[in-house]
Amino acid sequence: MKTQRNSRCWCGSGKKYKQCHEKWDDRYNILKLEGHTMPARSLIKSPEDLRLIRKAAAINNGVLDLVAERIHAGMTTEDINTLVHNYTVEHGGIPAPLNYEGFPKSVCTSLNDEVCHGIPSKDVVLRDGDIINVDVTTIYKGHYADASRMFLIGAVSEEARRLVDVTKECLQIGIDAIKPWGHVGDIGAAIMEHAHKNGYTVVRDFAGHGVGNGFHEDPIVPHVGMRGTGMVLAPGMVITVEPMINAGGWELFIDEDNGWTAYTCDGSLSAQWEHTIYIGEHGVEIIAY
Numbered sequence: 001m002k003t004q005r006n007s008r009c010w011c012g013s014g015k016k017y018k019q020c021h022e023k024w025d026d027r028y029n030i031l032k033l034e035g036h037t038m039p040a041r042s043l044i045k046s047p048e049d050l051r052l053i054r055k056a057a058a059i060n061n062g063v064l065d066l067v068a069e070r071i072h073a074g075m076t077t078e079d080i081n082t083l084v085h086n087y088t089v090e091h092g093g094i095p096a097p098l099n100y101e102g103f104p105k106s107v108c109t110s111l112n113d114e115v116c117h118g119i120p121s122k123d124v125v126l127r128d129g130d131i132i133n134v135d136v137t138t139i140y141k142g143h144y145a146d147a148s149r150m151f152l153i154g155a156v157s158e159e160a161r162r163l164v165d166v167t168k169e170c171l172q173i174g175i176d177a178i179k180p181w182g183h184v185g186d187i188g189a190a191i192m193e194h195a196h197k198n199g200y201t202v203v204r205d206f207a208g209h210g211v212g213n214g215f216h217e218d219p220i221v222p223h224v225g226m227r228g229t230g231m232v233l234a235p236g237m238v239i240t241v242e243p244m245i246n247a248g249g250w251e252l253f254i255d256e257d258n259g260w261t262a263y264t265c266d267g268s269l270s271a272q273w274e275h276t277i278y279i280g281e282h283g284v285e286i287i288a289y
Contacts, residue, residue, distance in 0.1 A: 011236070012046030027181060028234060036183075037231045039219065044236035045212055049143060050278065053212045053238060057145035057276060057288035059093040060138040064149050064289075067136075073128050073154045077109040080134060081120035088138055096137035096144060096215050103260060108135040108148075115203055115244050115252050115262040115270045128154030131164055133272045137215065145288035146211050146240050148274040159247065160269055166198045167245040167271040174223065174241045175277060178284050182233050188225025191243045203244035203270070205252055205262070211276055212238040235281045242274030 003010060009020035032038045045053065063084050070083060085106040088095045095106030103119075110118035110133040111126075118133075126132065135148035150164045170191045177190035187208075195202045208221030219231040223243040233239070248268025255261040264270050276288035 010041065011044060012048060024235065031181070031232055039231055039234050039237060043210055043218060044234065045238055045278070049213060050238075052141050052143035053145055053276075053278075054287060056093060056138045056140035056143050057147075059088060059091045059140060060136050060145040060147055060288045062091065063087050063136045063138065064134065064147060067134050068149070068151065071126070071132075071134075071151050071153070073126050073130075075126055076122050077111070077118070077120040077124040077126070077132075078122040080109050081105050081107050084134075084136055092140065094139040096139050096146075100215065109133070110135070110261070110270070110272070112269055113264045113267050115246070115264060116206055116272060117260040117262055119258055119260055126153050129156055129160070130154075131156060131160050131269065131271060135272070135274065143213060144211050144215055145276050146215075146274065147276055147288040148242065148272055150271050150273060163200065163245065163247050163269055164271045166195070166200060167243060168273050170194050170202075170223075170243045170245055171241060171273040171275065174243060175275065175284060175286065178233060178241075178277065178279060180233065180235045180279055180281055180283070183228050184219050184221055184230030184233060185225035186227050187241060188222045189227045192224045195243070195245050201246045201248070201250035203246060203250050203252060206244060208240040208242045208274075210237065210239050233279050235279055237279045238276060238287070239279070240274055240276050242272060244270060244272040246270045
């Protein structure tokens with residue numbers, strides 16, 4: 001049944017429909033009739049959802065700032081896990097990775113040729129020249145924010161530094177490609193072009209995703225793609241962009257012993273940066289970084 005113009009909007013804003021999502025629905029329905037893949041309305045965040053996602057992001061950003069202050073050669077990845085866990089809990093959050101589908105720690109720490117999902121350990125000591133991705137996801141009152149950063153330990157090779165820098169550029173270029181009512185494929189196309197131009201490959205087995213009311217929501221956000229394809233990015237959605245870029249081939253394998261950690265097949269270095277992005281009516285907002 002069609003929403004009445006003076007009824008409360010379906011989005012939860014408390015505003016009248018004609019003052020809130022009536023024009024949004026008009027645009028949505030036209031694109032749907034044209035055959036585009038459209039997001040479910042459940043993926044559109046309410047003002048209260050956004051308030052709580054931003055609270056989760058504030059904790060998440062604080063965690064990564066703390067890691068940036070403390071990380072150094074000689075500490076273990078278990079030390080990083082302790083920092084992340086304690087800060088998150090002390091600030092009213094819950095570390096989302098802990099016990100997620102059996103993951104045993106509160107953060108992912110992926111070192112050198114580890115692509116993602118590295119498991120912190122007291123036996124893994126950071127050494128001069130390492131590069132490491134620290135991937136943090138925080139739950140606050142049932143809402144999620146997700147981000148990761150790369151850290152350079154001591155005197156890092158020029159090869160490693162360039163990979164980390166170009167991967168961050170890929171992240172920003174992917175974010176710049178997001179336009180309200182654009183497509184998911186726009187993001188992957190931009191990232192892929194920049195990575196390949198610089199002589200790197202893009203991991204295809206993992207992707208970004210919707211986030212906010214759950215850890216992983218629709219849509220899947222591949223970091224390779226074609227412009228104008230995939231789900232429409234409607235205003236009100238929250239997604240992650242998190243390219244994983246390899247110095248060698250894009251192929252990977254999963255550690256058979258722990259069932260989680262992904263490694264490059266050729267032993268080449270891998271880097272990743274991740275932000276949580278809110279798609280608004282007139283542009284995007286980086287919420288978690």
